[in-house]
Amino acid sequence: MIRIGRGGRGTSRRTSWRDVAIGLALVLLGVVGAARWFDSTAQPVVILQTAGPFVAIGLLLLLVLTLLLRRWWMLAPVTVAVAVAAWISLPGWFARTAPDAKTDLTVMSVNLSFGMADADQVADAVRARSVDVIVATEITPDALASLEEAGLGRWFIEQVGETRPESYTGTMVFSRFPVTETTGDDPVDAHTPSLQPEVVVDVNGTPVRVKAVHVPAPLAGDTEQWRAALRALGTWRDRQDVDEAFVLAGDFNASQGHPAFRSVAAGLDDAHEVAGLGWVRTWPVVGHRMPPYVQLDHLLSRRLTVVEAGQTAVHGTDHAIVWAAYALPS
Structure with missing residues (x-):
């Protein structure tokens, strides 16, 4: 009887430690996941806000572990946490595009990483997708020369913006359609050292405004x-006419995990989310020990229908190219 009693107490102690471990893991994942709702400029919080996909994966694994250990009383809070993560994550896995629509405009964005991106691969990506407008951030004079030598000088008829030697602040917009530059002295550009040119693209008689974006890291x-x-x-975004079609394209240095980015994207279509591509990762693609884990490069649009979207890695830059095909409003 005494041995049975001791065994029972030992089993109880082991059981309680399992519950505590599951509870601590749940609290830790919950705290990291909850960071997405804090609009903070504290750098540790900003970094934690990029960890949303890892939180979702961690919660799913915790649910499996809870079931395997048969910790039934811990099952309810873990299941609730998984449900919240699914509510946040799952919409990005279901496409809401119009794949049968005619593509009228294809927009691409590439961060050239101080002009070091492989120009031939960038040109190949442009031709493969029949890109009409490309936003190139961190473009240098040497990078522009390499892109033109790779054939983009013949592919595009319009160039707007400036290169900057040995700097990340140069940005240019290239277009196959006629454009009107409307950059001006926009107060939006006072908050970043990078150029953010703005143009109105004449897409066969329909104007589409394109704003280049390069937010500081x-x-x-x-x-x-x-x-x-x-x-x-x-x-x-709020200053634009409600009936005007536009695209914000570039390196936002922010993801859906940041309240600041979600505020910008409110009411707009994030092409990759609309395309149902799930966990899109555009950084860091190459040049880092860590694998890509976060989407910093986006194409946000209004009054345009997303037909398809995707991303392409090229050598020389730690950012993936992002692109989206659009149908004009009818």
Whole structure:
């Protein structure tokens, strides 16, 4: 009887530690996941906000572990947490595109990483998708020369913007359609050292505004500027005529996990999310020990129908190219 009693107490102690371990894991994942709702410029919070997919995966594994260990009383809170993660994540896995629609405009964005991206591969991606407009950030004079030598000088008839030597601040917009530059002295551009040219593209008689985006990275000491640049993009969106079709294209240095980015994207179509591509990862593609885990490059649009979207990795840059095909409003 005594041995049985001791065994029972030992089993009880082991059981309680399992419950505590599951509870601690749930709290940790919950705290990291909840960071997505805090509009903060504290760099640790900004970094944690990119971990949403890992939280979802962790919660799913925790649910499996809870079932295997038969910790039934812990099953309810873990299931609730998984349900919340699914509510956040699953919409991005279901396409809402119009694949049968005629493509009228294809827009691409590439961060050339101080002009080091492989120009031939960029040109190949442009031709493969019959790109009409490309936004190229971190473009240098040498990168422009390489792109033109690779054939983009013959592919595009319009160029707007500037290169910057040995800098990440140069940005250019190339177009196969006639464009009218409308950059001006827009207050949205005062919050980033990078150029963010703006054009109106004449797509066979239909105007589509394209705004290049290059938000500062949320590095230590720069998170206030990062937040201000995103807030300014939201202000830019609100200033546009409600009937005007437009695309915001470029390196936002922010993901859906950041409240600041979701504020910009509110009411707009994020092409890759609309395409149901799930966990899209555009950074860091090459040049880092860590694998790509977050989408920093986006194509946000209004009054355009997303036909399809995707991304392409090229050598020389740690950002993937992103592209989207659109149908004009009828």
